[in-house]
Amino acid sequence: MSDASELHDLIEQVLQRYQRRPDRLVQILHDIQDGLGYLSDATIALLAERLQISYAQVRSTRDFYAFFYSEDRGQYRILFSDNVTDRMAGNQALFQQMLDYFNLQPGKVSRDGLVSVDLTSCTGMCDQGPAILVNEMAITRMTPQRVNQVCALVSAGVPLAQWPSGFFAVDDNIRRADCLLGASPEPGESIRAAIARGREGMLAEMKHSNLRGRGGAGFTTAIKWEACRNAAGEQRYIVCNGDEGEPGTFKDRVLLQSYAGRVFEGMVIAAYTVGAQLGLLYLRAEYRYLRPRLEAFLAGMRAQNLLGKDIVGVSGFDFDIEIHLGAGAYICGEETALIESLEGKAGKPRVRPPFPVACGYLNQPTVVNNVETLCKATEIAIHGGAWYEAIGTKQSTGTKVLSVSGDCARPGIYEYAFGVRISQVLEDCGARNAIAVQVSGASGACLSERELGRRIAFEDVPTAGSFMIFDKQRDMFEVARNFAHFFKHESCGFCTPCRGGTALISSMMDKIAEGRGTQYEMNELLRLQAVMKTSSHCGLGQTAGNAIADTVQKFRPAYERRLAQTDFVPAFDLDAALAKARHLSGRDDAHAHLGEEV
Ligand SMILES: Cc1cc2nc3c(=O)[nH]c(=O)nc-3n(C[C@H](O)[C@H](O)[C@H](O)COP(=O)(O)O)c2cc1C
Ligand code: SF4
Known part of the structure; x- marks a missing residue:
C-alpha cells in the first residue's frame, strides 16, 4: 500500500x-x-x-509473536513445520529444495519481494506431514512434486484463493472412535439436557463424573467451574483453549474441524453452570483455515437460539462466543499467557495466585478449559456423571483422545478409555519395532521399550494427547535435540532459569551433535534440567528439560557415541574467533595463536 x-x-x-x-x-x-x-x-x-x-x-x-512481522516477508510467506515428525517425513530436504528453487536463505525475502521461506514450530499436522503454511494456510503431505507445484504457483503470482483446493485439504484420520467421537447427538441436545438438570444439578453431575482437564494438568473440571461461579465479579467468562501448540498434538484440530458443535455446546454448558455471558475461543493461528467454518457454525447456533439471548427459551440465559486468533506462540497455551494474549498483550504468564477462576480475563472470574474437556461436558450433560465415571479408571474417568504420529502404519486420532496400555495403542496403529514413545509432546515423557506395558492415565502416564512413535531406525538424541531447539525458540524470556536454561541446553545439544561435547556437558544438561524444573516461573520452563533427562537416562549410548574423549572442550573457540584479527594483521605464525607451544 x-x-x-x-x-x-x-x-x-x-x-x-x-x-x-x-x-x-x-x-x-x-x-x-x-x-x-x-x-x-x-x-x-x-x-x-x-x-x-x-x-x-x-x-x-x-x-x-512469531507470526507478526516488522519487515516485509514477501507476498508469499512460506513456513515449514519443523516438528520431529516432519523431520522424520523428510521436511529438511523439501525445505532445501524450495530454498534452492527461489535461490533464498532461510527467512530472507527474495529480491523481488515475492517470497520468503523459513521454518516454524509444529503446526499440528503430524499425522499428515511434512506440512507447510503459506500465508498461514495449511498445506499437508508435502512431496518433492508438491514443492515444485507450490513454487510454480508462487512464481506465477497466483493468488492463494486460486490454488488447487485439494492442496488445503486437512484430513481428520479418525482411526478409533469411542463414546465422544462415535456419538452424534442432535444439535442443542446437550444444552437442553444441562438445562433440564438445572445449574446445581449440572454441577453435581460434573462432580460425580470426576472429569479432569484434558489440556495437560488434569485439574478437576467441576472444582474449577464451582470456584469461578463462587468468585466475586461483575462478569464471568468461558475461555476455550484451542492453542494446541504442544508438538505432536492435533486432536483439538480434529475436534474443532469435525466436532465444533460439541466444543461450543460444552462452552454453553459451562456458561450456564457458572453464570457466564461471554465465551472466547482462542484459536491458534496455525488453524486459521478453520475460522470461516467455525464462524459459520456459530452463526448457525445463533439462528437455532443455541447462542444469543434467552438460549433455548430460558429467560435471562444470554451467552455468545467470539473467536480470537493466536499469532504463533506456544506459550499462549498456558492459561494466563493466553489471557494476556486475549487482552491484546504479549503472552507472558502471570504470577499465580490469583488464578483465572478468581481473576482472569479482564480481571474477572474466568474458566479456561481445553477443547476436549468442553466436549466431555456435553457427554456428562446428556448421560450423567455416574455413566461417565464408570468409564476409564478410578482416578482417570472417561476417554482420552490421542494424536498418534511417527513410525506407524496408521497415524491419526485414537479415542480410548483411560487405562489403555501403550502397547495396545502401538498395536492398533500398526507400529512395529518401536524403541520409544514420546507421550504428551516435547514437554512430556519419553518411554522406552521396557515401559510399553504402562497405561495412559493420570496415575501412570498422563498426557494432553500427543503420542509420537520412534522405531529402531531413529536416533533419540536427535529427537531430544529437536525438542531442545523448540523450547529455546518458544521460551517467552520472562524468567532467567528458562530463558538461560533453554538456550544453554540447546547449544550444548548442538555441541554434542558436532562431536565437541564431553562428560561435562552430560552433567550440565541434567543440572540445568533440575534447576529449570524447580525454579522456572511456568510449566514451559519446568518441563522443557524432561525429554533431555529421559533420553540421557534411557538412551545414553546415543549421547555417548558423540562425546569427545576428553573431560572438557570450551564452548567458545577463542582461537577461531581471532582468525579475522590474524587475517587483518597479516599474521598467522605460532605466536598469533592461543595455546600454541612456541
Ligand atoms: C507451556 C504450556 C502450554 C500449554 N498449552 C496448552 C494448550 O495448547 N492447550 C490446553 O488446553 N492447555 C494447555 N496448557 C495447559 C493450560 O495452562 C491449562 O491448564 C488448560 O488449558 C486448562 O484446561 P483443562 O483444565 O481443561 O485441561 C499449557 C500449559 C503450559 C504450561
Ligand atoms: S518458564 Fe519460560 S515460558 Fe515460562 S515464564 Fe519463564 S521464560 Fe517464560
Missing part, C-alpha cells in the same frame, strides 16, 4: 471493527497485517496514536 491515506483508511476500518478496544490489539494487528503484509514501526506508531496507548505497548505485542 503506497498511499498514506489508504494506510489511514485501513487502520480506521480495522479499529472500527474492534470498537477501538486496546484489548483487541492482537486481532487488530492480524487484520492490519493482512492488509499490509507486515507491521512496520511507522504503522505501529500510527496505531498506538489512534488507540491512545503507548508505542512501546503496541510494539512489544507485535515483537512477541
Whole structure:
C-alpha cells in the first residue's frame, strides 16, 4: 500500500471493527497485517496514536509473536513445520529444495519481494506431514512434486484463493472412535439436557463424573467451574483453549474441524453452570483455515437460539462466543499467557495466585478449559456423571483422545478409555519395532521399550494427547535435540532459569551433535534440567528439560557415541574467533595463536 491515506483508511476500518478496544490489539494487528503484509514501526506508531496507548505497548505485542512481522516477508510467506515428525517425513530436504528453487536463505525475502521461506514450530499436522503454511494456510503431505507445484504457483503470482483446493485439504484420520467421537447427538441436545438438570444439578453431575482437564494438568473440571461461579465479579467468562501448540498434538484440530458443535455446546454448558455471558475461543493461528467454518457454525447456533439471548427459551440465559486468533506462540497455551494474549498483550504468564477462576480475563472470574474437556461436558450433560465415571479408571474417568504420529502404519486420532496400555495403542496403529514413545509432546515423557506395558492415565502416564512413535531406525538424541531447539525458540524470556536454561541446553545439544561435547556437558544438561524444573516461573520452563533427562537416562549410548574423549572442550573457540584479527594483521605464525607451544 503506497498511499498514506489508504494506510489511514485501513487502520480506521480495522479499529472500527474492534470498537477501538486496546484489548483487541492482537486481532487488530492480524487484520492490519493482512492488509499490509507486515507491521512496520511507522504503522505501529500510527496505531498506538489512534488507540491512545503507548508505542512501546503496541510494539512489544507485535515483537512477541512469531507470526507478526516488522519487515516485509514477501507476498508469499512460506513456513515449514519443523516438528520431529516432519523431520522424520523428510521436511529438511523439501525445505532445501524450495530454498534452492527461489535461490533464498532461510527467512530472507527474495529480491523481488515475492517470497520468503523459513521454518516454524509444529503446526499440528503430524499425522499428515511434512506440512507447510503459506500465508498461514495449511498445506499437508508435502512431496518433492508438491514443492515444485507450490513454487510454480508462487512464481506465477497466483493468488492463494486460486490454488488447487485439494492442496488445503486437512484430513481428520479418525482411526478409533469411542463414546465422544462415535456419538452424534442432535444439535442443542446437550444444552437442553444441562438445562433440564438445572445449574446445581449440572454441577453435581460434573462432580460425580470426576472429569479432569484434558489440556495437560488434569485439574478437576467441576472444582474449577464451582470456584469461578463462587468468585466475586461483575462478569464471568468461558475461555476455550484451542492453542494446541504442544508438538505432536492435533486432536483439538480434529475436534474443532469435525466436532465444533460439541466444543461450543460444552462452552454453553459451562456458561450456564457458572453464570457466564461471554465465551472466547482462542484459536491458534496455525488453524486459521478453520475460522470461516467455525464462524459459520456459530452463526448457525445463533439462528437455532443455541447462542444469543434467552438460549433455548430460558429467560435471562444470554451467552455468545467470539473467536480470537493466536499469532504463533506456544506459550499462549498456558492459561494466563493466553489471557494476556486475549487482552491484546504479549503472552507472558502471570504470577499465580490469583488464578483465572478468581481473576482472569479482564480481571474477572474466568474458566479456561481445553477443547476436549468442553466436549466431555456435553457427554456428562446428556448421560450423567455416574455413566461417565464408570468409564476409564478410578482416578482417570472417561476417554482420552490421542494424536498418534511417527513410525506407524496408521497415524491419526485414537479415542480410548483411560487405562489403555501403550502397547495396545502401538498395536492398533500398526507400529512395529518401536524403541520409544514420546507421550504428551516435547514437554512430556519419553518411554522406552521396557515401559510399553504402562497405561495412559493420570496415575501412570498422563498426557494432553500427543503420542509420537520412534522405531529402531531413529536416533533419540536427535529427537531430544529437536525438542531442545523448540523450547529455546518458544521460551517467552520472562524468567532467567528458562530463558538461560533453554538456550544453554540447546547449544550444548548442538555441541554434542558436532562431536565437541564431553562428560561435562552430560552433567550440565541434567543440572540445568533440575534447576529449570524447580525454579522456572511456568510449566514451559519446568518441563522443557524432561525429554533431555529421559533420553540421557534411557538412551545414553546415543549421547555417548558423540562425546569427545576428553573431560572438557570450551564452548567458545577463542582461537577461531581471532582468525579475522590474524587475517587483518597479516599474521598467522605460532605466536598469533592461543595455546600454541612456541
Ligand atoms: C507451556 C504450556 C502450554 C500449554 N498449552 C496448552 C494448550 O495448547 N492447550 C490446553 O488446553 N492447555 C494447555 N496448557 C495447559 C493450560 O495452562 C491449562 O491448564 C488448560 O488449558 C486448562 O484446561 P483443562 O483444565 O481443561 O485441561 C499449557 C500449559 C503450559 C504450561
Ligand atoms: S518458564 Fe519460560 S515460558 Fe515460562 S515464564 Fe519463564 S521464560 Fe517464560
